[in-house]
Amino acid sequence: PELIDRIAAVRPLAGNPGSVVRRVRDPMLLGRAVCEAGLGFPATFASPAGLPVDGSFLRKPRASAGGRDIAPWHGETTERTERDHVWQRRVDGDSWAVALLCERHGARPWGFSRQLVGCRWCHAGAFAYCGSIAVPDGEVPVPVRDAGDRLGAMLVAAFGLVGLCGVDLVVDRGGHVHVIEVNPRPTASMELVDRTRGVSHAAAHLAACSLAAPMHVRSANVATGTWGKAVLFAAHDVLVDERVDAAFGRVHDRWSRADGWPAVADIPCTGTRIDARRPLVTLFARGDTGPSVRRTLQRRAAALGKIFSAGEPTRF
Incomplete structure (x- = not known):
């Protein structure tokens, strides 16, 4: 928050000021507001x-x-x-994320996704965020959609949030929704909405913050289906040498042609050393359903794991 305030003192702020961030990131204040809105908070x-x-x-x-x-x-x-x-x-259960577009007069859900947390096939820590799988609006459970509507109204009224923000939820085995935290900024899962709908979440965020933004022109590069992403962590210390870089480039091109969008992001440069348990790359995949997207992400993670350890695999 202090850094945000220093930036805002010298240039327009594309987001929430430090005072708002401090309040919404205070779990005691947030918990009271969430409970007053009729939702659960641990x-x-x-x-x-x-x-x-x-x-x-x-x-x-x-x-x-x-x-x-x-x-x-x-x-x-x-x-x-x-x-x-x-x-x-x-709180044990299914992890969800709700993207909300907050404006001065109110808020609306921007997108919903299931979160990947602590997946072994990503070599992630037990509670580490390691990806998201978008959920079409028509497949979002009623309690999650209702929580998104209530949270949007509450976050604008009680905290004055503007722009895109993300809310982490857990739906327990009884179907009850628990709010875990609010991220008062655009989050990692929102680029899946770009790929699904062909709209720019960055433009929407800037406009909601009352800043000049490009027009909302729908991208011609829209691939049908469900999108997902996974953050692959290094299973061991990695040196990205020329052999790894060449093999990696081949599978990246192949997967990107299949999906119609770049299939890998956050690509390390040749010569980079990455310590074990640190983020390695971000993978994307498209499929007909959420489970099929997850399976594709798992296959691609395994293929990259072979490249980064013992050479290029023969099957992808």
């Missing part, structure tokens, strides 16, 4: 005093992203731990 505490240490609570950094450094709470603590973390009751 019990959250600023101190672990008196909490069970059986893993039913998670220790979460106050400043983090992508699920980094979240861990089950088993009782170990220091003064710094208490200052820099909160403790939140763990």
